[in-house]
Amino acid sequence: MLNTIDILQTLDMLDRQHLDIRTVTLGVNLLDCAHPDIDTCAQRVYDKICRRAEKLLPVTQGIESELGIPIVNKRISVTPIAMVAQASEAEDYTPVAAAMDKAAKTCGVDFIGGFSALVQKGLTDGDRKLIESIPRALSETDLVCACVNVGSTKAGLNMDAVAAMGRVVKETAALTADRGSLGCAKLVVFCNAVEDNPFMAGAFHGPGEPECAVNVGVSGPGVVHTALKSVRGRPFDEVAELVKKTAFRITRMGQLVARTAADRLGVPFGVVDLSLAPTPAVGDSVARILEEMGLETCGTHGTTAALALLNDAVKKGGLMASGRVGGLSGAFIPVSEDEGMIAAAKSGVLTVDKLEAMTCVCSVGLDMIAVPGDTPAETISAIIADEAAIGMVNNKTTAVRLIPAVGCKVGDSVDFGGLLGTAPIMPVHPERATDFIARGGHIPAPLHSLKN
Amino acid sequence: MKAIVSVFSKDRIGIIADVCAALAKMRVNVLDLSQTIMDGLFTMVMLVDTATSDLSFGEIQQSLAESGEALGLNIRIQRKDIFDSMHQI
Numbered sequence: 395m396l397n398t399i400d401i402l403q404t405l406d407m408l409d410r411q412h413l414d415i416r417t418v419t420l421g422v423n424l425l426d427c428a429h430p431d432i433d434t435c436a437q438r439v440y441d442k443i444c445r446r447a448e449k450l451l452p453v454t455q456g457i458e459s460e461l462g463i464p465i466v467n468k469r470i471s472v473t474p475i476a477m478v479a480q481a482s483e484a485e486d487y488t489p490v491a492a493a494m495d496k497a498a499k500t501c502g503v504d505f506i507g508g509f510s511a512l513v514q515k516g517l518t519d520g521d522r523k524l525i526e527s528i529p530r531a532l533s534e535t536d537l538v539c540a541c542v543n544v545g546s547t548k549a550g551l552n553m554d555a556v557a558a559m560g561r562v563v564k565e566t567a568a569l570t571a572d573r574g575s576l577g578c579a580k581l582v583v584f585c586n587a588v589e590d591n592p593f594m595a596g597a598f599h600g601p602g603e604p605e606c607a608v609n610v611g612v613s614g615p616g617v618v619h620t621a622l623k624s625v626r627g628r629p630f631d632e633v634a635e636l637v638k639k640t641a642f643r644i645t646r647m648g649q650l651v652a653r654t655a656a657d658r659l660g661v662p663f664g665v666v667d668l669s670l671a672p673t674p675a676v677g678d679s680v681a682r683i684l685e686e687m688g689l690e691t692c693g694t695h696g697t698t699a700a701l702a703l704l705n706d707a708v709k710k711g712g713l714m715a716s717g718r719v720g721g722l723s724g725a726f727i728p729v730s731e732d733e734g735m736i737a738a739a740k741s742g743v744l745t746v747d748k749l750e751a752m753t754c755v756c757s758v759g760l761d762m763i764a765v766p767g768d769t770p771a772e773t774i775s776a777i778i779a780d781e782a783a784i785g786m787v788n789n790k791t792t793a794v795r796l797i798p799a800v801g802c803k804v805g806d807s808v809d810f811g812g813l814l815g816t817a818p819i820m821p822v823h824p825e826r827a828t829d830f831i832a833r834g835g836h837i838p839a840p841l842h843s844l845k846n
Numbered sequence: 847m848k849a850i851v852s853v854f855s856k857d858r859i860g861i862i863a864d865v866c867a868a869l870a871k872m873r874v875n876v877l878d879l880s881q882t883i884m885d886g887l888f889t890m891v892m893l894v895d896t897a898t899s900d901l902s903f904g905e906i907q908q909s910l911a912e913s914g915e916a917l918g919l920n921i922r923i924q925r926k927d928i929f930d931s932m933h934q935i
Contacts, residue, residue, distance in 0.1 A: 396893050402889070461924055
Protein backbone atom coordinates (compact mmCIF):
# COMPACT_ATOMS: atom_id res chain seq x y z
CA MET A 395 0.00 0.00 0.00
CA LEU A 396 1.11 3.53 -0.69
CA ASN A 397 2.21 5.60 2.26
CA THR A 398 2.02 8.99 0.65
CA ILE A 399 3.35 10.88 3.65
CA ASP A 400 6.55 8.79 3.77
CA ILE A 401 7.05 9.15 0.02
CA LEU A 402 6.53 12.91 0.08
CA GLN A 403 8.84 13.20 3.08
CA THR A 404 11.60 11.39 1.15
CA LEU A 405 11.05 13.54 -1.92
CA ASP A 406 11.26 16.67 0.22
CA MET A 407 14.56 15.43 1.71
CA LEU A 408 15.92 14.93 -1.79
CA ASP A 409 14.62 18.15 -3.28
CA ARG A 410 15.01 20.68 -0.50
CA GLN A 411 17.18 19.23 2.25
CA HIS A 412 20.23 18.23 0.19
CA LEU A 413 19.89 14.52 0.94
CA ASP A 414 22.47 12.69 -1.09
CA ILE A 415 24.99 9.89 -1.09
CA ARG A 416 28.25 11.72 -0.58
CA THR A 417 30.49 9.10 -2.10
CA VAL A 418 30.70 5.63 -3.56
CA THR A 419 34.34 4.68 -3.25
CA LEU A 420 35.80 1.59 -4.90
CA GLY A 421 38.77 0.21 -3.01
CA VAL A 422 41.35 -1.52 -5.22
CA ASN A 423 44.31 -3.63 -4.09
CA LEU A 424 47.52 -2.70 -5.92
CA LEU A 425 50.02 -4.90 -4.09
CA ASP A 426 50.43 -7.05 -7.20
CA CYS A 427 51.56 -3.99 -9.20
CA ALA A 428 54.97 -3.80 -7.50
CA HIS A 429 57.95 -3.86 -9.90
CA PRO A 430 61.66 -2.98 -9.66
CA ASP A 431 61.22 -0.44 -12.45
CA ILE A 432 59.08 2.53 -11.32
CA ASP A 433 57.70 3.21 -14.78
CA THR A 434 56.57 -0.40 -15.18
CA CYS A 435 55.05 -0.20 -11.70
CA ALA A 436 53.19 2.98 -12.72
CA GLN A 437 51.92 1.32 -15.90
CA ARG A 438 50.68 -1.67 -13.90
CA VAL A 439 48.95 0.68 -11.46
CA TYR A 440 47.22 2.48 -14.32
CA ASP A 441 46.15 -0.73 -16.01
CA LYS A 442 44.80 -2.33 -12.88
CA ILE A 443 42.83 0.70 -11.69
CA CYS A 444 41.28 1.10 -15.13
CA ARG A 445 40.43 -2.58 -15.30
CA ARG A 446 38.82 -2.73 -11.87
CA ALA A 447 37.04 0.62 -11.97
CA GLU A 448 35.92 0.78 -15.59
CA LYS A 449 32.29 0.17 -14.64
CA LEU A 450 32.23 2.41 -11.55
CA LEU A 451 30.92 5.53 -13.29
CA PRO A 452 28.17 3.92 -15.42
CA VAL A 453 27.01 1.74 -12.51
CA THR A 454 26.79 4.63 -10.04
CA GLN A 455 25.12 6.87 -12.60
CA GLY A 456 22.54 4.14 -13.26
CA ILE A 457 21.80 3.82 -9.53
CA GLU A 458 21.49 7.60 -9.20
CA SER A 459 18.98 7.68 -11.97
CA GLU A 460 16.88 4.69 -10.90
CA LEU A 461 16.67 5.65 -7.24
CA GLY A 462 16.48 9.36 -7.94
CA ILE A 463 19.18 10.17 -5.41
CA PRO A 464 22.34 12.11 -6.25
CA ILE A 465 25.65 10.32 -5.70
CA VAL A 466 27.84 13.38 -5.39
CA ASN A 467 31.26 11.76 -5.68
CA LYS A 468 32.58 8.64 -7.33
CA ARG A 469 36.02 7.81 -6.06
CA ILE A 470 38.73 5.19 -5.99
CA SER A 471 40.97 4.27 -3.07
CA VAL A 472 44.07 2.16 -3.51
CA THR A 473 46.66 0.29 -1.45
CA PRO A 474 49.06 2.73 0.26
CA ILE A 475 51.51 3.45 -2.54
CA ALA A 476 54.52 3.23 -0.21
CA MET A 477 53.86 -0.52 -0.03
CA VAL A 478 53.53 -0.87 -3.79
CA ALA A 479 56.36 1.37 -4.99
CA GLN A 480 59.08 0.35 -2.58
CA ALA A 481 59.97 -2.67 -4.70
CA SER A 482 61.62 -0.14 -7.02
CA GLU A 483 64.94 1.62 -6.57
CA ALA A 484 63.45 5.00 -7.51
CA GLU A 485 63.77 7.87 -5.05
CA ASP A 486 60.73 9.74 -6.35
CA TYR A 487 57.31 8.05 -6.51
CA THR A 488 55.63 10.85 -8.49
CA PRO A 489 55.32 8.64 -11.62
CA VAL A 490 52.95 6.39 -9.67
CA ALA A 491 50.88 9.42 -8.61
CA ALA A 492 50.76 10.49 -12.26
CA ALA A 493 49.51 7.01 -13.22
CA MET A 494 46.83 7.21 -10.51
CA ASP A 495 45.78 10.63 -11.78
CA LYS A 496 45.57 9.43 -15.36
CA ALA A 497 43.59 6.34 -14.34
CA ALA A 498 41.16 8.46 -12.29
CA LYS A 499 40.57 10.67 -15.31
CA THR A 500 40.13 7.68 -17.63
CA CYS A 501 37.55 6.19 -15.23
CA GLY A 502 35.82 9.57 -14.81
CA VAL A 503 35.99 9.67 -11.00
CA ASP A 504 36.31 12.78 -8.84
CA PHE A 505 39.28 11.80 -6.69
CA ILE A 506 41.66 8.91 -6.12
CA GLY A 507 43.16 8.32 -2.68
CA GLY A 508 46.02 6.19 -1.46
CA PHE A 509 49.25 8.03 -2.18
CA SER A 510 49.89 7.05 1.38
CA ALA A 511 52.20 5.61 3.99
CA LEU A 512 51.50 4.07 7.40
CA VAL A 513 54.41 5.07 9.63
CA GLN A 514 53.01 5.09 13.16
CA LYS A 515 55.87 2.99 14.46
CA GLY A 516 58.63 3.84 12.04
CA LEU A 517 59.56 4.52 8.46
CA THR A 518 60.70 2.05 5.86
CA ASP A 519 62.82 3.37 3.00
CA GLY A 520 59.72 3.29 0.84
CA ASP A 521 57.71 5.27 3.39
CA ARG A 522 60.42 7.95 3.51
CA LYS A 523 60.53 8.19 -0.27
CA LEU A 524 56.76 8.45 -0.50
CA ILE A 525 56.58 11.21 2.11
CA GLU A 526 59.30 13.14 0.29
CA SER A 527 57.42 12.66 -3.00
CA ILE A 528 54.12 14.06 -1.70
CA PRO A 529 54.63 17.79 -2.46
CA ARG A 530 55.66 17.15 -6.05
CA ALA A 531 53.03 14.44 -6.56
CA LEU A 532 50.22 16.69 -5.33
CA SER A 533 51.43 19.67 -7.34
CA GLU A 534 51.69 17.72 -10.58
CA THR A 535 48.38 15.85 -10.37
CA ASP A 536 44.76 17.00 -10.16
CA LEU A 537 42.82 14.18 -8.55
CA VAL A 538 45.34 12.35 -6.36
CA CYS A 539 44.95 12.53 -2.59
CA ALA A 540 47.64 11.63 -0.07
CA CYS A 541 47.58 10.70 3.58
CA VAL A 542 50.13 9.60 6.14
CA ASN A 543 49.34 7.83 9.41
CA VAL A 544 51.78 9.10 12.03
CA GLY A 545 50.37 7.54 15.18
CA SER A 546 48.07 4.99 16.73
CA THR A 547 46.80 3.98 20.12
CA LYS A 548 48.80 0.75 19.84
CA ALA A 549 52.06 2.23 18.55
CA GLY A 550 52.20 5.75 19.98
CA LEU A 551 53.26 8.79 17.98
CA ASN A 552 56.11 8.79 15.50
CA MET A 553 57.42 12.30 16.20
CA ASP A 554 60.02 12.13 13.41
CA ALA A 555 57.13 11.64 10.98
CA VAL A 556 55.16 14.41 12.69
CA ALA A 557 58.12 16.75 12.15
CA ALA A 558 58.48 15.65 8.54
CA MET A 559 54.78 16.19 7.80
CA GLY A 560 54.93 19.80 8.98
CA ARG A 561 57.61 20.39 6.35
CA VAL A 562 55.70 18.40 3.71
CA VAL A 563 52.54 20.46 4.29
CA LYS A 564 54.54 23.69 3.91
CA GLU A 565 56.31 22.47 0.80
CA THR A 566 53.03 21.31 -0.76
CA ALA A 567 51.53 24.73 -0.04
CA ALA A 568 54.50 26.41 -1.72
CA LEU A 569 54.40 24.21 -4.83
CA THR A 570 50.66 24.86 -5.27
CA ALA A 571 50.79 28.54 -4.25
CA ASP A 572 49.36 29.57 -7.64
CA ARG A 573 46.18 27.59 -6.80
CA GLY A 574 45.62 28.88 -3.25
CA SER A 575 47.89 26.12 -1.90
CA LEU A 576 45.24 23.65 -3.03
CA GLY A 577 47.64 20.70 -2.72
CA CYS A 578 47.23 20.83 1.06
CA ALA A 579 43.47 20.23 0.68
CA LYS A 580 44.42 16.82 -0.72
CA LEU A 581 46.79 15.88 2.11
CA VAL A 582 45.75 14.42 5.47
CA VAL A 583 47.88 13.47 8.45
CA PHE A 584 46.19 10.77 10.53
CA CYS A 585 46.36 9.09 13.88
CA ASN A 586 44.51 5.74 13.99
CA ALA A 587 43.74 5.87 10.25
CA VAL A 588 41.04 3.43 9.15
CA GLU A 589 41.54 1.07 6.22
CA ASP A 590 38.08 1.35 4.70
CA ASN A 591 37.41 5.09 4.81
CA PRO A 592 35.48 6.15 1.69
CA PHE A 593 36.04 9.88 2.27
CA MET A 594 38.77 11.98 0.75
CA ALA A 595 41.40 13.09 1.17
CA GLY A 596 42.11 10.30 3.65
CA ALA A 597 40.82 7.27 1.75
CA PHE A 598 43.13 4.33 1.10
CA HIS A 599 42.54 0.62 0.60
CA GLY A 600 44.21 -0.92 3.63
CA PRO A 601 46.38 -4.03 3.54
CA GLY A 602 43.71 -5.98 5.47
CA GLU A 603 41.09 -5.30 2.81
CA PRO A 604 39.96 -7.70 0.05
CA GLU A 605 40.99 -7.40 -3.61
CA CYS A 606 38.22 -4.86 -4.19
CA ALA A 607 35.41 -3.43 -2.06
CA VAL A 608 32.67 -0.86 -2.35
CA ASN A 609 32.49 1.60 0.53
CA VAL A 610 29.76 4.21 0.74
CA GLY A 611 29.67 7.46 2.66
CA VAL A 612 26.26 8.98 3.34
CA SER A 613 25.45 12.57 4.08
CA GLY A 614 22.44 14.53 5.28
CA PRO A 615 23.12 17.51 7.59
CA GLY A 616 20.22 19.34 5.93
CA VAL A 617 17.82 16.53 6.79
CA VAL A 618 18.92 16.45 10.44
CA HIS A 619 18.70 20.24 10.66
CA THR A 620 15.17 20.30 9.24
CA ALA A 621 14.06 17.50 11.58
CA LEU A 622 15.44 19.32 14.63
CA LYS A 623 13.28 22.35 13.96
CA SER A 624 10.34 20.28 15.19
CA VAL A 625 11.82 19.86 18.69
CA ARG A 626 12.86 23.44 19.48
CA GLY A 627 13.03 24.02 23.22
CA ARG A 628 12.53 20.32 24.01
CA PRO A 629 14.93 18.32 26.26
CA PHE A 630 18.08 16.77 24.77
CA ASP A 631 16.65 13.25 25.09
CA GLU A 632 14.17 14.17 22.37
CA VAL A 633 16.91 15.73 20.24
CA ALA A 634 19.02 12.57 20.49
CA GLU A 635 16.04 10.38 19.64
CA LEU A 636 15.16 12.43 16.59
CA VAL A 637 18.75 12.49 15.30
CA LYS A 638 18.91 8.70 15.71
CA LYS A 639 15.74 8.17 13.69
CA THR A 640 16.89 10.54 10.99
CA ALA A 641 20.35 8.96 10.82
CA PHE A 642 18.70 5.55 10.52
CA ARG A 643 16.76 6.65 7.44
CA ILE A 644 19.76 8.27 5.80
CA THR A 645 21.95 5.26 6.44
CA ARG A 646 19.36 2.78 5.14
CA MET A 647 19.51 4.59 1.87
CA GLY A 648 23.31 4.36 1.94
CA GLN A 649 23.05 0.65 2.59
CA LEU A 650 20.72 0.20 -0.38
CA VAL A 651 23.10 2.08 -2.65
CA ALA A 652 26.13 0.18 -1.35
CA ARG A 653 24.51 -3.23 -1.83
CA THR A 654 23.22 -2.36 -5.29
CA ALA A 655 26.59 -0.95 -6.37
CA ALA A 656 28.45 -3.97 -5.01
CA ASP A 657 26.12 -6.38 -6.84
CA ARG A 658 26.40 -4.58 -10.14
CA LEU A 659 30.15 -4.12 -9.93
CA GLY A 660 30.58 -7.74 -8.89
CA VAL A 661 32.73 -6.85 -5.89
CA PRO A 662 32.12 -7.28 -2.14
CA PHE A 663 30.22 -4.67 -0.18
CA GLY A 664 32.69 -3.11 2.26
CA VAL A 665 31.14 -0.66 4.70
CA VAL A 666 28.73 2.19 5.04
CA ASP A 667 30.34 5.18 6.70
CA LEU A 668 27.70 6.69 9.00
CA SER A 669 28.63 10.21 8.35
CA LEU A 670 27.13 13.65 8.43
CA ALA A 671 29.22 15.32 5.77
CA PRO A 672 28.46 18.96 5.05
CA THR A 673 28.86 20.94 1.83
CA PRO A 674 29.29 24.69 1.38
CA ALA A 675 25.65 24.93 0.19
CA VAL A 676 23.23 26.76 2.46
CA GLY A 677 21.08 24.18 4.28
CA ASP A 678 23.75 21.47 4.28
CA SER A 679 25.76 22.50 7.33
CA VAL A 680 26.76 20.64 10.50
CA ALA A 681 27.43 23.99 12.25
CA ARG A 682 23.81 25.01 11.68
CA ILE A 683 22.64 21.79 13.36
CA LEU A 684 24.64 22.71 16.45
CA GLU A 685 23.18 26.21 16.36
CA GLU A 686 19.69 24.74 15.97
CA MET A 687 20.25 23.05 19.35
CA GLY A 688 20.35 26.51 20.92
CA LEU A 689 23.80 27.99 20.32
CA GLU A 690 23.99 31.54 19.03
CA THR A 691 27.07 30.78 16.94
CA CYS A 692 28.96 27.53 16.39
CA GLY A 693 32.16 27.68 18.42
CA THR A 694 30.70 29.29 21.49
CA HIS A 695 30.52 27.51 24.87
CA GLY A 696 28.31 24.44 24.59
CA THR A 697 29.47 23.57 21.07
CA THR A 698 31.50 20.55 22.15
CA ALA A 699 28.58 19.10 24.12
CA ALA A 700 26.20 19.67 21.21
CA LEU A 701 28.62 17.95 18.82
CA ALA A 702 29.11 15.04 21.23
CA LEU A 703 25.37 14.41 21.28
CA LEU A 704 25.11 14.71 17.49
CA ASN A 705 28.06 12.42 16.80
CA ASP A 706 26.82 9.74 19.17
CA ALA A 707 23.23 9.83 17.95
CA VAL A 708 24.33 9.59 14.31
CA LYS A 709 26.27 6.41 15.12
CA LYS A 710 23.50 4.85 17.18
CA GLY A 711 20.87 5.58 14.55
CA GLY A 712 23.02 4.46 11.67
CA LEU A 713 24.36 1.30 13.25
CA MET A 714 21.16 -0.71 12.94
CA ALA A 715 20.55 0.54 9.42
CA SER A 716 23.66 -0.99 7.93
CA GLY A 717 24.93 -4.53 7.67
CA ARG A 718 28.50 -3.39 8.11
CA VAL A 719 29.63 -0.08 9.50
CA GLY A 720 33.10 1.35 9.14
CA GLY A 721 35.11 4.24 7.87
CA LEU A 722 35.14 7.32 10.05
CA SER A 723 31.44 7.27 11.01
CA GLY A 724 30.26 10.42 12.72
CA ALA A 725 29.85 14.13 12.17
CA PHE A 726 32.47 15.90 10.07
CA ILE A 727 33.55 19.44 10.82
CA PRO A 728 35.58 20.60 7.81
CA VAL A 729 35.62 24.38 8.09
CA SER A 730 35.84 25.40 4.43
CA GLU A 731 33.25 22.82 3.38
CA ASP A 732 30.53 23.98 5.77
CA GLU A 733 28.67 27.24 5.26
CA GLY A 734 27.93 27.63 8.99
CA MET A 735 31.52 26.85 10.01
CA ILE A 736 32.81 29.42 7.51
CA ALA A 737 30.50 32.07 8.97
CA ALA A 738 31.47 31.15 12.54
CA ALA A 739 35.17 31.24 11.71
CA LYS A 740 34.83 34.60 9.94
CA SER A 741 33.05 36.04 12.97
CA GLY A 742 35.98 34.95 15.16
CA VAL A 743 33.80 32.80 17.43
CA LEU A 744 35.08 29.52 16.02
CA THR A 745 38.82 29.21 16.64
CA VAL A 746 41.41 26.52 15.97
CA ASP A 747 41.58 25.83 19.73
CA LYS A 748 37.81 25.28 19.92
CA LEU A 749 37.93 23.09 16.83
CA GLU A 750 40.61 21.00 18.54
CA ALA A 751 38.30 20.50 21.52
CA MET A 752 35.47 19.56 19.15
CA THR A 753 37.64 16.91 17.52
CA CYS A 754 37.70 15.03 20.83
CA VAL A 755 34.05 14.15 20.31
CA CYS A 756 33.51 14.14 16.54
CA SER A 757 34.46 11.64 13.91
CA VAL A 758 37.73 13.05 12.65
CA GLY A 759 39.82 16.12 13.28
CA LEU A 760 41.08 19.54 12.25
CA ASP A 761 39.79 19.53 8.73
CA MET A 762 40.10 22.02 5.88
CA ILE A 763 41.42 24.83 8.03
CA ALA A 764 43.36 27.59 6.30
CA VAL A 765 46.06 29.25 8.38
CA PRO A 766 48.42 32.13 7.56
CA GLY A 767 50.96 31.35 4.84
CA ASP A 768 53.86 32.28 7.12
CA THR A 769 52.94 29.68 9.76
CA PRO A 770 56.21 27.84 10.51
CA ALA A 771 56.50 24.13 9.66
CA GLU A 772 57.18 23.40 13.34
CA THR A 773 53.88 25.01 14.36
CA ILE A 774 52.04 22.83 11.85
CA SER A 775 53.87 19.79 13.22
CA ALA A 776 52.89 20.83 16.75
CA ILE A 777 49.23 21.12 15.72
CA ILE A 778 49.52 17.64 14.16
CA ALA A 779 51.10 16.33 17.38
CA ASP A 780 48.29 17.74 19.54
CA GLU A 781 45.63 16.29 17.31
CA ALA A 782 47.35 12.92 17.04
CA ALA A 783 47.69 12.80 20.82
CA ILE A 784 43.92 13.24 21.16
CA GLY A 785 43.39 10.33 18.79
CA MET A 786 46.01 8.14 20.43
CA VAL A 787 44.74 8.60 23.98
CA ASN A 788 41.04 8.48 23.11
CA ASN A 789 41.23 5.44 20.84
CA LYS A 790 39.76 7.32 17.91
CA THR A 791 40.74 8.50 14.48
CA THR A 792 41.99 12.06 14.32
CA ALA A 793 43.34 13.89 11.34
CA VAL A 794 44.82 17.20 10.33
CA ARG A 795 44.21 18.85 6.98
CA LEU A 796 45.68 22.34 7.26
CA ILE A 797 46.27 24.76 4.43
CA PRO A 798 49.00 27.33 5.14
CA ALA A 799 47.88 29.44 2.18
CA VAL A 800 50.92 31.13 0.72
CA GLY A 801 50.69 34.93 0.78
CA CYS A 802 47.52 34.94 2.88
CA LYS A 803 47.02 36.38 6.35
CA VAL A 804 44.23 36.45 8.93
CA GLY A 805 41.24 38.26 7.43
CA ASP A 806 41.84 36.85 3.93
CA SER A 807 39.96 33.93 2.43
CA VAL A 808 41.07 31.27 0.02
CA ASP A 809 38.58 29.81 -2.43
CA PHE A 810 39.07 26.21 -3.57
CA GLY A 811 35.82 25.93 -5.51
CA GLY A 812 33.29 23.09 -5.56
CA LEU A 813 32.84 20.93 -2.50
CA LEU A 814 36.17 22.05 -1.04
CA GLY A 815 34.60 25.46 -0.47
CA THR A 816 36.07 28.69 0.85
CA ALA A 817 38.40 28.89 3.82
CA PRO A 818 38.78 32.01 5.94
CA ILE A 819 42.36 32.26 7.21
CA MET A 820 42.24 31.42 10.93
CA PRO A 821 44.85 32.60 13.41
CA VAL A 822 47.26 30.20 15.13
CA HIS A 823 49.35 30.93 18.20
CA PRO A 824 52.52 32.82 17.24
CA GLU A 825 54.53 31.29 20.11
CA ARG A 826 56.86 28.70 18.67
CA ALA A 827 57.15 24.96 19.33
CA THR A 828 60.43 24.65 17.44
CA ASP A 829 62.42 22.96 20.22
CA PHE A 830 59.54 20.62 20.99
CA ILE A 831 59.35 19.36 17.41
CA ALA A 832 63.16 19.23 17.04
CA ARG A 833 63.35 16.49 19.68
CA GLY A 834 62.02 13.83 17.29
CA GLY A 835 61.79 10.22 18.48
CA HIS A 836 58.64 8.59 19.68
CA ILE A 837 55.86 9.38 22.16
CA PRO A 838 55.02 6.04 23.79
CA ALA A 839 51.61 4.43 23.43
CA PRO A 840 49.29 4.99 26.39
CA LEU A 841 48.83 2.39 29.10
CA HIS A 842 45.41 1.36 27.81
CA SER A 843 46.99 0.20 24.55
CA LEU A 844 48.16 -2.90 26.43
CA LYS A 845 44.90 -4.77 26.24
CA ASN A 846 46.10 -8.30 25.54
CA MET B 847 10.14 -3.71 -11.10
CA LYS B 848 7.92 -1.77 -8.69
CA ALA B 849 8.40 1.97 -8.90
CA ILE B 850 6.93 5.18 -7.57
CA VAL B 851 5.79 7.88 -9.98
CA SER B 852 5.40 11.30 -8.39
CA VAL B 853 3.72 14.22 -10.11
CA PHE B 854 3.61 17.86 -9.00
CA SER B 855 1.90 20.58 -10.95
CA LYS B 856 -0.46 23.53 -10.88
CA ASP B 857 -3.90 21.94 -10.79
CA ARG B 858 -5.86 21.59 -14.01
CA ILE B 859 -8.36 19.22 -15.57
CA GLY B 860 -6.99 15.94 -16.95
CA ILE B 861 -3.60 15.53 -15.23
CA ILE B 862 -4.34 11.99 -14.03
CA ALA B 863 -5.66 11.07 -17.47
CA ASP B 864 -2.57 12.48 -19.17
CA VAL B 865 -0.14 10.67 -16.87
CA CYS B 866 -2.03 7.38 -17.08
CA ALA B 867 -2.15 7.65 -20.87
CA ALA B 868 1.62 8.16 -20.98
CA LEU B 869 2.12 5.13 -18.72
CA ALA B 870 -0.36 3.00 -20.68
CA LYS B 871 1.45 3.80 -23.92
CA MET B 872 4.58 2.24 -22.43
CA ARG B 873 2.56 -0.67 -20.96
CA VAL B 874 3.42 0.34 -17.41
CA ASN B 875 0.73 -0.95 -15.04
CA VAL B 876 -0.68 1.32 -12.31
CA LEU B 877 -1.14 -0.60 -9.03
CA ASP B 878 -2.12 2.19 -6.66
CA LEU B 879 -2.62 5.91 -6.77
CA SER B 880 -3.03 8.73 -4.27
CA GLN B 881 -3.77 12.31 -5.22
CA THR B 882 -4.42 15.49 -3.30
CA ILE B 883 -4.03 19.26 -3.51
CA MET B 884 -1.32 20.45 -1.11
CA ASP B 885 -0.93 24.20 -0.63
CA GLY B 886 -2.66 24.68 -3.96
CA LEU B 887 -0.28 22.26 -5.69
CA PHE B 888 -1.52 19.14 -7.46
CA THR B 889 0.36 16.26 -5.80
CA MET B 890 0.09 12.68 -6.98
CA VAL B 891 1.94 9.54 -6.01
CA MET B 892 1.49 6.33 -7.99
CA LEU B 893 2.74 2.80 -7.40
CA VAL B 894 3.45 1.19 -10.76
CA ASP B 895 4.87 -2.04 -12.13
CA THR B 896 7.30 -1.72 -15.03
CA ALA B 897 7.64 -5.49 -15.59
CA THR B 898 4.80 -5.46 -18.15
CA SER B 899 6.65 -2.95 -20.33
CA ASP B 900 9.10 -3.84 -23.08
CA LEU B 901 11.12 -0.72 -22.31
CA SER B 902 14.06 -0.55 -19.92
CA PHE B 903 13.75 1.50 -16.74
CA GLY B 904 16.00 4.16 -18.26
CA GLU B 905 13.82 4.39 -21.37
CA ILE B 906 10.65 4.69 -19.27
CA GLN B 907 12.34 7.40 -17.23
CA GLN B 908 13.36 9.29 -20.36
CA SER B 909 9.94 8.98 -21.96
CA LEU B 910 8.17 10.16 -18.79
CA ALA B 911 10.50 13.13 -18.53
CA GLU B 912 9.66 14.07 -22.12
CA SER B 913 5.92 13.64 -21.45
CA GLY B 914 6.27 15.77 -18.32
CA GLU B 915 7.90 18.52 -20.31
CA ALA B 916 5.24 18.42 -23.03
CA LEU B 917 2.40 18.38 -20.47
CA GLY B 918 3.91 21.01 -18.16
CA LEU B 919 4.19 18.57 -15.23
CA ASN B 920 7.00 17.90 -12.78
CA ILE B 921 7.02 14.11 -13.08
CA ARG B 922 9.57 11.48 -12.12
CA ILE B 923 9.84 7.76 -11.57
CA GLN B 924 12.06 6.11 -8.94
CA ARG B 925 12.54 2.54 -7.85
CA LYS B 926 10.26 1.72 -4.90
CA ASP B 927 13.24 0.34 -2.96
CA ILE B 928 14.47 3.76 -1.89
CA PHE B 929 11.21 4.55 -0.12
CA ASP B 930 10.97 1.09 1.44
CA SER B 931 14.52 1.20 2.72
CA MET B 932 14.06 4.57 4.38
CA HIS B 933 10.74 3.91 6.03
CA GLN B 934 10.47 0.17 6.72
CA ILE B 935 12.55 -2.00 8.97
